[in-house]
Amino acid sequence: MTTYSIAVIPGDGIGNEVVPEAQRVLEAAARAGGFELDWTHYDWSCERFAKTGSMMPADGLDRIRDKDAIFLGAVGFPGVPDHVSLWGLLIPIRRGFHQYVNLRPVKLMKGVESPLKGREPGDIDFYVVRENNEGEYSSIGGRLYEGQPDELVMQQSVFTRRGCDRVMRYAFDLAAGRKKHVTSATKSNGISHTMPYWDERFAAVAKDYPGFTTDQFHIDILTAHFVRNPDWFDVVVASNLFGDILSDLGPAVVGSIGIAPGANINPEKDYPSMFEPVHGSAPDIAGKGIANPIGQVWSGAMMLRHLGEEAAARAIEDAIEDVLARRDSLTRDLGGTAGTRELTDAIIGALPASR
Numbered sequence: 151m152t153t154y155s156i157a158v159i160p161g162d163g164i165g166n167e168v169v170p171e172a173q174r175v176l177e178a179a180a181r182a183g184g185f186e187l188d189w190t191h192y193d194w195s196c197e198r199f200a201k202t203g204s205m206m207p208a209d210g211l212d213r214i215r216d217k218d219a220i221f222l223g224a225v226g227f228p229g230v231p232d233h234v235s236l237w238g239l240l241i242p243i244r245r246g247f248h249q250y251v252n253l254r255p256v257k258l259m260k261g262v263e264s265p266l267k268g269r270e271p272g273d274i275d276f277y278v279v280r281e282n283n284e285g286e287y288s289s290i291g292g293r294l295y296e297g298q299p300d301e302l303v304m305q306q307s308v309f310t311r312r313g314c315d316r317v318m319r320y321a322f323d324l325a326a327g328r329k330k331h332v333t334s335a336t337k338s339n340g341i342s343h344t345m346p347y348w349d350e351r352f353a354a355v356a357k358d359y360p361g362f363t364t365d366q367f368h369i370d371i372l373t374a375h376f377v378r379n380p381d382w383f384d385v386v387v388a389s390n391l392f393g394d395i396l397s398d399l400g401p402a403v404v405g406s407i408g409i410a411p412g413a414n415i416n417p418e419k420d421y422p423s424m425f426e427p428v429h430g431s432a433p434d435i436a437g438k439g440i441a442n443p444i445g446q447v448w449s450g451a452m453m454l455r456h457l458g459e460e461a462a463a464r465a466i467e468d469a470i471e472d473v474l475a476r477r478d479s480l481t482r483d484l485g486g487t488a489g490t491r492e493l494t495d496a497i498i499g500a501l502p503a504s505r
């Protein structure tokens with residue numbers, strides 16, 4: 151029997167609630183699918199930072215380098231600045247393991263009400279592909295004359311041909327199995343060096359994909375189109391910053407942030423990829439047992455797909471769709487009264503093997 155070894159990092163807040171629940175769903179899917187998941191647990195978190203001064207041990211990446219995948223909850227907690235939790239854990243893993251694609255599906259499901267009036271399931275179904283390693287999120291920069299009247303701060307953006315091309319190719323390859331339509335997020339009117347370069351690479355890469363349609367929008371009007379015309383999109387590719395914004399906005403237009411999944415992918419599989427929901431640690435509801443586990447569970451389905459277990463991934467996604475459509479076991483963020491555990495039980499109950 152195939153065994154996949156998975157690093158589990160629940161992190162902070164509701165990460166500690168939704169991760170174990172999602173593991174139950176993945177275990178059930180693995181039993182039905184005839185494979186095994188071997189979990190190794192890591193306590194890397196803000197809580198660890200508060201005790202030891204670091205989010206993870208200095209050799210953290212080496213400890214998980216040989217895993218097949220990383221299953222992460224969320225990090226961040228009041229008292230620890232967000233740039234510490236981000237740069238102390240998430241970014242080192244994303245960069246160290248060349249997870250240059252951040253992939254987030256945006257799909258309006260039956261049973262979930264979109265905040266957009268008159269949108270039905272099927273109207274909104276696209277992917278945001280965010281560049282995850284370079285771009286605007288660079289550590290190159292600094293501060294001069296700190297605290298003085300002529301204080302000066304600079305931060306550089308970094309766009310490489312390799313970095314642009316590979317994420318764009320991923321977007322086209324993904325669209326190949328869909329509607330073959332790729333949209334690029336740009337801002338080449340205002341950002342006059344890097345964004346025209348991004349556009350240039352997009353045009354160059356698109357040439358290798360005959361039969362595809364493409365378009366591009368400046369990020370400002372693109373955000374408006376996400377709200378007004380979400381049915382226009384199939385695969386949207388964007389730089390790190392623009393992709394970050396779009397990949398929160400996308401899930402927001404299809405309902406609760408609590409159901410949105412995400413993946414940080416190293417497509418070549420030279421390193422483990424990392425699967426985590428879009429939401430954070432939600433300190434406002436942590437410890438109450440009411441967090442929606444669907445974002446975490448769906449991220450787990452994306453992990454199984456990446457590992458090659460397509461049938462099991464599909465089964466989990468179908469179970470999520472069933473439970474959402476039935477509407478009798480939903481958490482508060484979706485207008486129900488169920489707790490995290492009840493909703494998870496409903497998903498497990500909807501998996502084929504348990505029917």
Ligand code: NAI
Pocket residue numbers: 164223224225226227228232235240407408409426427428429430431432433434435440441442443445483
């Ligand atoms: P958040 O996603 O944690 O919460 C935003 C709102 O959505 C809150 O009202 C929360 O209760 C609700 N919510 C989130 N997930 C939910 C779920 N599964 N079920 C029901 N309701 C849910 O974002 P926020 O408040 O901006 O950040 C809180 C902390 O999380 C911060 O420290 C932030 O840095 C961190 N964070 C971490 C991320 C990560 O680990 N990838 C991503 C986003 C935020």
Ligand code: MG
Pocket residue numbers: 394395398
């Ligand atoms: Mg974000």
